Amino acid sequence: MYKIKTIYIILLLLLPLSGNGPKLRAQNFWITNDNAAHNLVWEEKLKRRIDFLSDTLCEGRATGTRGANEAAFWIIDKFERAGLVPFDSTYAKHIYAGHGKVGHNIIGMLPGSLKKPCDSYVIIGAHYDHLGVLGGKMYPGADNNASGVAAMLSLAEMFSVMKTIGKVYGKNIIFIAFDAKEMNMGGSQAFWRMIENGELRDPLSGETVSPDKIYAMANIEQIGSSLAPLASGREDFLIALGNNTLPQADRNLLSLCNRFYGTGLELSDSYYGSERFTEIFYGLSDQKVFAEHGIPAVFFTSGITLNTFKTYDTTESLNMEVLRKRIILIFHWMEKMVR
Secondary structure, three states, X not given: OHHHHHHHHHHHHXXXXXXXXXXXXXXXXXXXXXXXXXXXXXXXXXXHHHHHHOOHHHHHHOOOOHHHHXXXXXXXXXXXXXXXXXXXXXXXXXXXXXXXXXXXXXXXXXXXXXXXXXXXXXXXXXXXXXXEEEOOEEEOOHHHHHHHHHHHHHHHHHHHHHHHOOOOOOOEEEEEEEOOOOOOOHHHHHXXXXXXXXXXXXXXXXXXXXXXXXXXXXXXXXXXXXXXOOOOOXXXXXXXXXXXXXXXXXXXXXXXXXXXXXXXXXXXXXXXXXXXXXXHHXXXXXXXXXXXXXXXXXXXXXXXXXXXXXXXXXXXXXOHHHHHHHHHHHHHHHHHHOO
C-alpha cells in the first residue's frame, strides 16, 4: 500500500493545479494519518449501533413516539461523546411534522478551527425515523435508516479524532440526524426553514449560518446492504447521486479517494444506469430541499432492496464489511470537501 500511495502522490502532483484536476495546495492534501480515524470504525461496533436503533426499545422510531425519543436521546449521547457543539445550548430542535406529531432534529457542529474560525459550512445528514409499529407489527428499519445514522455518527467520531491529533479544516461541519423523513421529509424541511429564517447561528461565533455560507451537503440513507448490486454483481459498491451538483473541481474527488485510499468500491453516479430513476430517487430523500435551493448535495446509498419498508429489514441482512468501506471512503471524500 505504501508503494501504491507513493506512486499515486507523484501522479497527483503532476496534475494541473487548475481546470478539471484536483486543486492541490500541498502533499498533505492527500497524505493524512488515516489510521487514527479508521480505527474508530469496526464491523461489530457498527452492528451494535444498528441493533440498538432497530431494537424493540426504539419501536421502529416513528416520529412522535416513545421509541423515536429513545433513539433521539441515544444520538444526543453520541454527539456529546464526539465533542460536537450544540446550537443554542441544545442538540434537539423541535419540529412539527403534521398530523399533530412533534419530532426532533438532532444537530451539532464540529468547528473546522478554533484558532481561526471559519464562516463556511458543510452538512452531513441522515434521518433516524422510520415507520414504527403498524398493524401490531414493528418495522425495525435497520437499513432504512439505522445504517445511515451509524455511518453519520462514525464520521462525526472520525473527524473529531482528527481534530484531536491536530488536524485543521477550512470549513465547519454540521452533523444532523433528521426526524420525520417518512412524513414528507418534515425534518429536512424544518431545518431548511431555520436556515432560511436566519435562526441557525454558529454556536461559537454567533453569526448566522446563511445559505450562501453552505458549501455542500451530504445525505446518507440505506447504505448498509449489498442485496441490490450494480450490473457487475459485486457486493462492494456505492451509489453517489448528485455529484454533478458539486463545483467542477470536486467532481472527481470520490473516485480519486476510492483509488488512493484503497477502498476499491465499485462506484455509480446514477441509479442503476437510468437517468429517469436517478432523478426520481434523488428527489425522495433529505438532500432534496438543499438541491432545490442551489446547495450542492450528494446522496450516498446502496439502493432500495426487497427488504425496504418490510418487517424483515434487520441487521442480519446487512453487510458490515462493505458498510465500513463505504464509511471510510465518504470520510476521505469529505476531508477533501472541507479542506
